[in-house]
Amino acid sequence: MPSDQTPWRPIPEDVSLATVAARAGVSVSTVSRIVNGEMRRASPATVARVLEAVEAVGYRPNPVGRALKRGQSQLVAMIAANLDNPAMATIASSTEAALREAGYVMVLCDTHDRPELQDEYLEAMRAQMVSGYVLVAAVPSPGLSELSASRAPAVFVNRRNPGGSGAFVGIDDRAAGATVADYFIDRGRRALAVVFPRLGSSASRDRASGFLARLRERGWADEAIIQAAGDGRSHLQIGYDAGSRIFVGSDAPDAILSVSDQIAYGLNRRALECGLKIPDDCELVSIDGTPLNQWVAPWLKSIEIPYALYGAEIVAGLQLIWRGAPFGERLLPCKFG
Amino acid sequence: MPSDQTPWRPIPEDVSLATVAARAGVSVSTVSRIVNGEMRRASPATVARVLEAVEAVGYRPNPVGRALKRGQSQLVAMIAANLDNPAMATIASSTEAALREAGYVMVLCDTHDRPELQDEYLEAMRAQMVSGYVLVAAVPSPGLSELSASRAPAVFVNRRNPGGSGAFVGIDDRAAGATVADYFIDRGRRALAVVFPRLGSSASRDRASGFLARLRERGWADEAIIQAAGDGRSHLQIGYDAGSRIFVGSDAPDAILSVSDQIAYGLNRRALECGLKIPDDCELVSIDGTPLNQWVAPWLKSIEIPYALYGAEIVAGLQLIWRGAPFGERLLPCKFG
DNA sequence: GACAGATTGGCAAACGTTTGCCAATGTCAC
DNA sequence: GTGACATTGGCAAACGTTTGCCAATCTGTC
Numbered sequence: 001m002p003s004d005q006t007p008w009r010p011i012p013e014d015v016s017l018a019t020v021a022a023r024a025g026v027s028v029s030t031v032s033r034i035v036n037g038e039m040r041r042a043s044p045a046t047v048a049r050v051l052e053a054v055e056a057v058g059y060r061p062n063p064v065g066r067a068l069k070r071g072q073s074q075l076v077a078m079i080a081a082n083l084d085n086p087a088m089a090t091i092a093s094s095t096e097a098a099l100r101e102a103g104y105v106m107v108l109c110d111t112h113d114r115p116e117l118q119d120e121y122l123e124a125m126r127a128q129m130v131s132g133y134v135l136v137a138a139v140p141s142p143g144l145s146e147l148s149a150s151r152a153p154a155v156f157v158n159r160r161n162p163g164g165s166g167a168f169v170g171i172d173d174r175a176a177g178a179t180v181a182d183y184f185i186d187r188g189r190r191a192l193a194v195v196f197p198r199l200g201s202s203a204s205r206d207r208a209s210g211f212l213a214r215l216r217e218r219g220w221a222d223e224a225i226i227q228a229a230g231d232g233r234s235h236l237q238i239g240y241d242a243g244s245r246i247f248v249g250s251d252a253p254d255a256i257l258s259v260s261d262q263i264a265y266g267l268n269r270r271a272l273e274c275g276l277k278i279p280d281d282c283e284l285v286s287i288d289g290t291p292l293n294q295w296v297a298p299w300l301k302s303i304e305i306p307y308a309l310y311g312a313e314i315v316a317g318l319q320l321i322w323r324g325a326p327f328g329e330r331l332l333p334c335k336f337g
Numbered sequence: 338m339p340s341d342q343t344p345w346r347p348i349p350e351d352v353s354l355a356t357v358a359a360r361a362g363v364s365v366s367t368v369s370r371i372v373n374g375e376m377r378r379a380s381p382a383t384v385a386r387v388l389e390a391v392e393a394v395g396y397r398p399n400p401v402g403r404a405l406k407r408g409q410s411q412l413v414a415m416i417a418a419n420l421d422n423p424a425m426a427t428i429a430s431s432t433e434a435a436l437r438e439a440g441y442v443m444v445l446c447d448t449h450d451r452p453e454l455q456d457e458y459l460e461a462m463r464a465q466m467v468s469g470y471v472l473v474a475a476v477p478s479p480g481l482s483e484l485s486a487s488r489a490p491a492v493f494v495n496r497r498n499p500g501g502s503g504a505f506v507g508i509d510d511r512a513a514g515a516t517v518a519d520y521f522i523d524r525g526r527r528a529l530a531v532v533f534p535r536l537g538s539s540a541s542r543d544r545a546s547g548f549l550a551r552l553r554e555r556g557w558a559d560e561a562i563i564q565a566a567g568d569g570r571s572h573l574q575i576g577y578d579a580g581s582r583i584f585v586g587s588d589a590p591d592a593i594l595s596v597s598d599q600i601a602y603g604l605n606r607r608a609l610e611c612g613l614k615i616p617d618d619c620e621l622v623s624i625d626g627t628p629l630n631q632w633v634a635p636w637l638k639s640i641e642i643p644y645a646l647y648g649a650e651i652v653a654g655l656q657l658i659w660r661g662a663p664f665g666e667r668l669l670p671c672k673f674g
Numbered sequence: 675g676a677c678a679g680a681t682t683g684g685c686a687a688a689c690g691t692t693t694g695c696c697a698a699t700g701t702c703a704c
Numbered sequence: 705g706t707g708a709c710a711t712t713g714g715c716a717a718a719c720g721t722t723t724g725c726c727a728a729t730c731t732g733t734c
Contacts, residue, residue: 028684029723030682042681061721062719062721064405065721066720066722068402068689068721069721083427084426093447105461106445107412107442112434272635292602295573296605353690353691354692364713366693366715379711402719403691406691407692
């Protein structure tokens, strides 16, 4: 609980519409209208006088007063599953930049993948009268259903809306999986494996199933492919555990698709412990491809998801929705290399 | 610019003090007082009736109205230099959790280390009437000076207030550097180096100078130690570039202190390219020690900074300041391993 | 000179909250 | 019965903004 006896108060934003109005010798309403660009409601002379006064006293509209009146703040909520994941941090960073550019302020919430916390945040953000929601890897929850039903402006990122439709920014996960399948086949790999979280997002699932589907198309039997699903929250651990199962015995794969960088890190660690060298003994391809890889994991080949571009797309999506235009989904192109 | 013709409006928080007041048959003021815990202003019967009504209609105070009246919102601004850095992401994540716990909402701003942007954000946050500021690796700027002068509640993290005093959460950087110096000496290392950013923060400087000072204490001449200062924003690149200078020639060091993980990543990459193996050919110790290291950089030994604990300390600091208590600095203990 | 119509600008209410002040009622002692 | 005093609760203003509506002035035409 915040202390009730706060000795410090923010410097009162001593310059308000009233200050400007007084200086320009007009009423508050006139200033408000001019500040909001409604120029036709005043004579050019008045407009000039008001703008001069605005400049002179350094007036900046108070977002709180405005929010109260308009019933909507300049805040946009980003509700992310796990900030500690570098991919999410990059998304957060680029979104923040794009929002600022558009005149909004980002509020960041980390749900740690927990539905109750997600709902708590959704409620809190609604109370803050946020203008929109950015849901990064949202989990199913009652509050999320309500949100969908309320038609509030929301953009889902990475994971589609678990319960229904909604604007989406991400990549073509199935195609990404398929690309890796083609790559492995064309390289003459014979023993394939795919590692993914058992309780994963739509994204994880689609990547794995796109991979398997393409293999099937090209004549591989499902049984020929090792599928290692891992439990738990940490992709690192999932990868490590999967490695424990995959790398033992004589039928170790010679090529593995890991649906995320972190799973690949875990796999590599276990591979090292088993005396296997990647990529020499077993090729490893992940889908993520954060820039850090080239520094700390040069052994990892990746489908590179352009997370740094997400922010711009997300904000473009929000803006479309705000003006009532439809925004289905935006799948960004990936580089494979 | 946000569209002016927004078709969607947040569901009006249809339940306000007035709703509760009507249902309980009392005035708005009474409800307000009771909701704020001022129980003595009403008879037990009234209190009960009001609380029942609050429950029944599901009343939640509107933070915007409250902020406008109080001149202070429940928002706390975190102004960080670079979210893409995993250490900062961890700090952001833990701070966010601690703030939520305390009933606050975190607004995240990424300055990309640019003073103008930092000032823009400081101004914007002031306009939002935030309750406090968390400045992670703040850079010197006019706005920051103003902030210090205004005595606004602020906690500096990692880097001390570049212009003056202020609450600080971090580690004992000089001691960390000294620890590494002792370690190298005790391990019998003979050719030492330290790599740091030329235009670094107080933290980087202190780590390097703590290292050098301890070496001096123990009889090493400054000239005997390779000091590689790097330019630029990216620590990865700084490390890589420093490696280019350090690893060539015959007098390569057998032990290096890197003041951050990322510099160490860059160093390692360059070492590999030079055919050197870490830690066999050259021991590398960094100060940071993010958990990711054990997965992707097992070759790296680190002073581990407990970033995940920062959030709690930061919020504790803010709360002390809010209630007028002094909060100088809090140096967290590090693990070396 | 009068009237229609456009132009210009102010009044006041409203958003949801907090809080100083006052009014009404109750309690007690004399 | 009267006065002092505590208890209980409401009125109304204020925070900074937006906006519907009305009033005043101006422009032009007959």
